[in-house]
Amino acid sequence: MEELPAADTDGVDQADRTDRADGADGADRVEGADGADQVDDVGTVIATRALTKRYRGGQLAVDGLDLTVPVGSVFGFLGPNGSGKTTTIRMLMGLIEPTSGTARVLGRPMPRSARAVLPHVGALIEGPALYGFLSGRDNLIRYDAADPTADPRTRRTRVATALDRVGLTAAAGKKAKAYSLGMKQRLGLAAALLQPRRLLVLDEPTNGLDPQGMREIRSLIRELASDGTTVFLSSHLLDEIEQVCTHAAVMAQGRLITQGAVAELAAGTRGRLVVTTPDTGDAARVLKEQGAGDVVITDDRVTAEPPERDLADVNAALVTAGVRVRGFGVERASLEDAFVALTGEGFDVAG
């Protein structure tokens, strides 16, 4: 929940930058952090309070969600399938009415302010959906025409730019039904990039892409984020979140388990000292003597909680004791470790 002070400053900087950019290109955007909203939502792009959705069948899909997405962050939204990610995104986009609680996007309540908010939001929700009988270009033209704030005079140029940005220019004239899943995914992304956006909501954006495509999309996301766009990225791929996100939230079974800066989340779980050696017995004894806890021997590896002292001394002690050390180091905790520590279960367990 708590932001590092550094992260906060960052957020404010980003907001300032965005606002100035707005002034410069003469575009009057929805003001996320102005006037009446400033009290509540300084530097937040998405803020939900006790957001809850119970479907008609009685199933509780989202349960009292308090989500805070800072301005300028690349926010990873993690959770196994069925954990309520998509329902949350649909509520944020005004597609689903919350049963209770509130959701504010760009400082305005959703779904009530959908008309004012959504032109500044690009979204990819549960995979792309296209008109198979239209070409890729005509699909984008149609989606652009649906936005009443989109200027028809610049439509073709903006469509061409968006196609170029996702590398689809060559296939723009092809009927969308002939597209591969990866191409559809790119076209969906292009639709989200038709206008300069303040927020991008991307639900599993690398789904169906080959490794090269994934890399391209991730670098595109970083590029957009460096322009000041806040990116809200849902994924079930932990390494994807670790690679591109500055912040993350973890959901399981409709509840928010944790949220915060990625570095903090991972830091919440301490790394482990790993010694690779053929003399595992001796190594374990020495590590215990040096104050390491929870010593575990697996094959030729001895792992332990690092003791509160200079690790160089620990290594020297091992060598002095005649332990033949092949490798010595601290394995940083990954987000996956953090997730397992938080939920006490594997990641792929559906709620």
Place this chain on the structure above:
Amino acid sequence: MSRVEVDRMPQAEAVRPGSAIEGGRKVSPLWTFGLLRSELLTTFRRWRTLALLAVLAAVPILVGIAVKIETSDGGAAGPGGGGGGPAFISQITNNGLFLVFTALAATLPFFLPMAIGVIAGDAIAGEANAGTLRYLLVAPAGRSRLLLTKYATTMAFCLVATLVVALSALTVGALLFPLGDLTTISGTRISFAEGLGRALLIALVVAASLIGVAALGLFVSTLTNSGIAAMATTVGLLITVQILDQIPQLHALQPYFFSHYWLSFADLMRDPVYWDELVKNLGIQALYAAVFGSAAWARFTAKDVTA
């Protein structure tokens, strides 16, 4: 959210979008019709739409050829100059213009409303089925705006479909039969030009007769996420109503069926025109449009879009 904010929001709502429009990013109110243009283009570029129109265009051709063959020995069409076949069929050999009236009378009970049922039923449900609905809504198309656009497009299709039938009939009639002054149902003679004017008026009334089915189809379309189910339901309702309209015991209900006064368009061929049933027909269509249009709106604006 605090109580104070709740009170403040509507005011802010009213002010801010306006300032956004007049301020930096200039938004023209005309741009809102971009969606209608896109919808019309999308609808009329679909193979399905073109196939429906082709079927409708084929009806007058078949009727014209059939009448031509049947009367090639010099006899009049229809048994004894009346009774069987659609209205006006016996007059076609005298004047090709009557093929327009015959073709409209032949397509209005089933072919035309079925085509409208397909287009209207697919309007929202088809988009939901393809998943494109969610992207239109986050664009943001706006639910009321999208629904109105869909209804306007369906009505445009009603008009186009009717005109396709009329023009096809006029072309076939002119090619196969003589044209000239014509006799109205009342027995008076009117010029060919006035006859053409009445034909156009009849086409417009026939198109307007389909407004009720269009509204019904659109409402059904908001109830389901399956385009096929919506189309089938609409066409099923159409057939059911037509059957019920034939059952004498339901006499009291029949004036409220959307199809009850459909064939009143023939009254436009009287001299002077007999307006009574024409007005009742248009009134029923307006009633259906109001009732089912409101129901569709109420349903669609409150619906959770999960497709």
